[in-house]
Amino acid sequence: MADTLTITDNRTGKTYEIPVQDGAIKAMDLRQIKTGADDFGLMTYDPAFQNTAACRSKITYIDGDKGVLLYRGYPIEQLAEQSTFIETAYLILFGELPTKSQLESWTREITLHTMLHENVKKFMEGFQYDAHPMGIMLSTVGCLSTIYADAKRIGEEDNRRLQIRRLIAKVPTIAAWAYRHSIGRPYVYPDNDLSFTGNFLNMLFKMTELKYTPSPVLARALDILFILHADHEQNCSTSVMRGIGSSQADPYSALAGAAGALAGPLHGGANEAVLRMLNEIGNISRVPDFITRVKAGEGRLMGFGHRVYKSYDPRARIIKQTADEVFEVTGKSPLLDIALELERIALEDEYFVSRKLYPNVDFYSGLIYQAMGFPVAMFPVLFAIPRTAGWLAQWDEMLRDSDQKIARPRQIYTGAATRPYVTIDKR
Numbered sequence: 001m002a003d004t005l006t007i008t009d010n011r012t013g014k015t016y017e018i019p020v021q022d023g024a025i026k027a028m029d030l031r032q033i034k035t036g037a038d039d040f041g042l043m044t045y046d047p048a049f050q051n052t053a054a055c056r057s058k059i060t061y062i063d064g065d066k067g068v069l070l071y072r073g074y075p076i077e078q079l080a081e082q083s084t085f086i087e088t089a090y091l092i093l094f095g096e097l098p099t100k101s102q103l104e105s106w107t108r109e110i111t112l113h114t115m116l117h118e119n120v121k122k123f124m125e126g127f128q129y130d131a132h133p134m135g136i137m138l139s140t141v142g143c144l145s146t147i148y149a150d151a152k153r154i155g156e157e158d159n160r161r162l163q164i165r166r167l168i169a170k171v172p173t174i175a176a177w178a179y180r181h182s183i184g185r186p187y188v189y190p191d192n193d194l195s196f197t198g199n200f201l202n203m204l205f206k207m208t209e210l211k212y213t214p215s216p217v218l219a220r221a222l223d224i225l226f227i228l229h230a231d232h233e234q235n236c237s238t239s240v241m242r243g244i245g246s247s248q249a250d251p252y253s254a255l256a257g258a259a260g261a262l263a264g265p266l267h268g269g270a271n272e273a274v275l276r277m278l279n280e281i282g283n284i285s286r287v288p289d290f291i292t293r294v295k296a297g298e299g300r301l302m303g304f305g306h307r308v309y310k311s312y313d314p315r316a317r318i319i320k321q322t323a324d325e326v327f328e329v330t331g332k333s334p335l336l337d338i339a340l341e342l343e344r345i346a347l348e349d350e351y352f353v354s355r356k357l358y359p360n361v362d363f364y365s366g367l368i369y370q371a372m373g374f375p376v377a378m379f380p381v382l383f384a385i386p387r388t389a390g391w392l393a394q395w396d397e398m399l400r401d402s403d404q405k406i407a408r409p410r411q412i413y414t415g416a417a418t419r420p421y422v423t424i425d426k427r
């Protein structure tokens with residue numbers, strides 16, 4: 001039997017056979033369902049795209065019920081344990097794990113692109129002393145489109161690859177300088193002897209020493225956090241990246257837009273909300289009372305629940321282990337005990353169990369970042385650095401996809417019907 005969906009239109013009595021492929025029907029196949037010759041055809045109404053696949057993608061797979069996250073088929077747990085961010089970025093972008101020599105040349109290429117043009121530095125110096133680092137970061141990424149005018153040639157594969165290398169290499173420098181700017185310290189130039197995350201720590205925290213030596217534990221912890229955040233399929237910011245890219249804008253402009261989407265509290269800002277919540281609770285003895293209030297609908301347990309994951313977010317489990325390793329170096333966050341107690345109670349409580357609410361990636365990541373010395377305002381910037389790899393992979397995949405066109409959703413118009421203009425004296 002053919003894999004089709006039979007739709008009978010009760011208005012006309014007509015029957016339509018709509019092909020079903022990969023668990024989906026093509027929305028455009030519904031257009032043939034019309035009530036009359038001038039009828040435009042049936043549309044679907046799907047605010048926030050909750051049930052609409054906007055692309056076919058080979059990059060990231062999520063099974064929210066089973067708590068599975070794969071990049072190009074590889075489980076996130078194995079990548080977090082055995083890979084590095086720079087290798088994972090290669091995998092996400094190019095589809096396969098690199099050979100030894102591919103990894104060496106990829107690492108070298110990224111290292112060689114970490115410097116920023118001095119004009120970019122001047123641009124960053126122009127920001128207000130208390131400018132939010134996320135605002136500085138996304139504006140500066142947008143500014144790069146004026147420096148690299150060649151980036152407009154998005155149809156040329158070699159050119160796209162060059163811009164991809166530039167962005168992955170330069171975003172950490174921009175992020176670190178945004179942080180230094182916000183605390184009034186001089187910008188630190190990249191040190192090409194260090195690893196990707198070691199150099200990032202150098203640009204953030206170097207003071208008067210001639211050579212900065214990053215803590216291997218903290219550099220590795222950051223690497224793991226970067227692996228976990230590198231891609232998460234068609235989320236809000238990735239859809240923005242694809243949406244802007246679909247107009248054939250250059251990748252700097254598209255990435256600046258994606259970073260803007262990430263800056264919102266419902267997306268990249270949740271770990272900040274977790275820290276605020278833990279601070280508000282303030283003491284482990286107040287946890288039961290807080291849980292009671294959450295259950296009474298007086299607020300949410302931040303860092304719990306997810307639109308897609310209906311079991312333990314696999315990234316949260318890895319982050320919890322990483323937190324222990326970081327705290328051994330930095331000392332334990334006083335908020336950790338509160339977080340552990342919240343998690344213990346929530347995982348046993350019928351309210352959370354029946355709603356399938358488990359810790360998500362943000363429940364512990366803020367505690368780690370705080371212990372490493374990052375102010376809360378830097379949290380979304382720390383998310384944007386690794387997600388740059390995911391955004392670019394999705395952008396590149398979109399440009400190669402012959403099914404894609406400029407993104408242009410339809411609407412259901414609910415405004416006034418045609419009416420004559422009324423001059424101001426008659427209103």
Ligand code: CMC
Nearest residue numbers: 267270294300301302303304305306307355357360361362
């Ligand atoms: N605390 C208490 N109750 C909750 C929570 C929570 N964190 N999350 C959901 N619920 C309840 C909600 O009240 C509802 O209960 P009822 O059926 O009685 O009305 C039920 O669970 C279903 O909630 P929903 O709002 O329909 O679920 P959603 O899929 O629309 O929301 C979510 C997902 C992540 C927005 C939500 O779980 C939430 O607000 N969590 C806290 C914020 C947070 O941690 N966000 C980070 C998400 S992970 C970052 C990323 O990957 O981008």
